[in-house]
Amino acid sequence: MDSDRFNVDELKHILRDGSSAAKIDWGNEEHRRCVVACMVKGAYVLESDRATMDRREELAPAWWESFGFHLENELREQKPPIFETIYGAIFKYAPCPRTPPHPRAPRYVVAFRGTMRKHPEWSVATQDIYLDFKILTNKLKKRTRSKLAYAAVDKLMDGEAGLGGDDVWLAGHSLGASLALDVGRDMMERRELNLPTFLFNPPQVSLTAAMNLLNAQDVAKRHLHFTSYLFKAGAATVSGRHQKRMEKLFDRLSPWVPNLYLHEKDWICQGFIDYFELRQRFVDRFPCVASKFMTLSYRDMLWRLLGKVKERPHLLPSAMLWKTAQSSLNAHGLQQWWKPNAELGLGAGTRYSYPVPQA
Known part of the structure; x- marks a missing residue:
């Protein structure tokens, strides 16, 4: 070939x-x-x-x-x-x-x-x-x-x-x-x-991809995610043991900052973009409860109720995001990533960190 x-x-x-x-x-x-x-x-x-x-x-x-x-x-x-x-x-x-x-x-x-x-x-x-x-x-x-x-x-x-x-x-x-x-x-x-x-282009399994495929408005996605985050923060008080275990895991993983290279039009990986960007918006608005929701997913809490301990690989404590929307190549393809920054429209990456600094 x-x-x-x-x-x-x-x-x-x-x-x-x-x-x-x-x-x-x-x-x-x-x-x-x-x-x-x-x-x-x-x-x-x-x-x-x-x-x-x-x-x-x-x-x-x-x-x-x-x-x-x-x-x-x-x-x-x-x-x-x-x-x-x-x-x-x-x-x-x-x-x-x-x-x-x-x-x-x-x-x-x-x-x-x-x-x-x-x-x-x-x-x-x-x-x-x-x-x-x-x-x-x-x-x-x-x-x-x-x-x-x-x-x-x-x-x-x-x-x-x-x-x-x-x-x-x-x-x-x-x-x-x-x-x-x-x-x-x-x-x-x-x-x-x-x-x-x-x-x-790492795959991210979440409802975000489905919302994007349905062309959900940014405002609707933001409200849905914020409501979800608040619910998780409240649910954390119920699943206290699991919450503490996940916080301990996040503390251990937080120095590791993988580089994520994502295309905004690639539905397979675009969930990571919303995960980190909307997470940061919530952190900026509600810093006191941010650490509670960041470590939890609904599926984790469901499995916990069934007596099993699991965690989602997409729940990363820290990451460096590099995203593009300008490539004329396949959005999920590898070939775009050895192109020059100017062609990809890549500027400085954005670092998302854990733990959340307290005011």
Whole structure:
């Protein structure tokens, strides 16, 4: 496929001459975003190379070698005899020996691909769509692919002396973004490892997407959300034990600030935009009760009444949001995210933090 071939011309804004990875400024957000998005694309093309055996050449390596990385490990989900799919990859930074590494460059990038609906093997496409459904039911972390991802990152962190949180970056697109989000949460919650995380079009399961599809007015959405927040704040007094457990979890996760790259017209991920923006409006208006509603969801409270403890992965304490509405490409596509800031209309990202500062 032409879309699998690395196009140097598309990345002249960071490679400039089309060949020198030394031009990359790892302290520049635009450069970081573009490089990491390309490496997530590399995870997609790795799987395409595996599945398309009649190709005369491997197309995947250019997606990471162009930036001074080599392939350290393929992440495979093995379910013989049906298929053995590559769902991600670990890339190690290996710049030219004559060029000293940039102090802000990662040592490893762990990249997860998203759903491949047009995959030539029906079993792979079916498995991806099945995992999409598990995102809807909040059960992705229980699936084999998630467990393998947790184990792979654990092994990476334990396998090299002196490897710290800033040395390993997580990244993913769509389904892969949900996987990277779960892994990042797990590493922070379980090991207090704050891994830089880049999530491109991460799915968000909420009623917001349905409201947007129905073209609900902003005023109506704002009133509905504010009413909901007030109700949650009141309900928190009833579910006190669950509330305290979630506040403790939020406190532990709050230093982790994943980067969310979102398109305003992508209904799959736009719920994150409303979640954080409307949350902030409520915080500004009612700071005294803000910490109560931020940690709760209706589904959590329902499960609590049934004697089960759950929490929603979209209930993030902190995040850095980067959003665009100007791209002429597919709103849910990955390709837009290695475009220049000017083309995307990306300004400074907006940081949303927890805990809420009290007046």
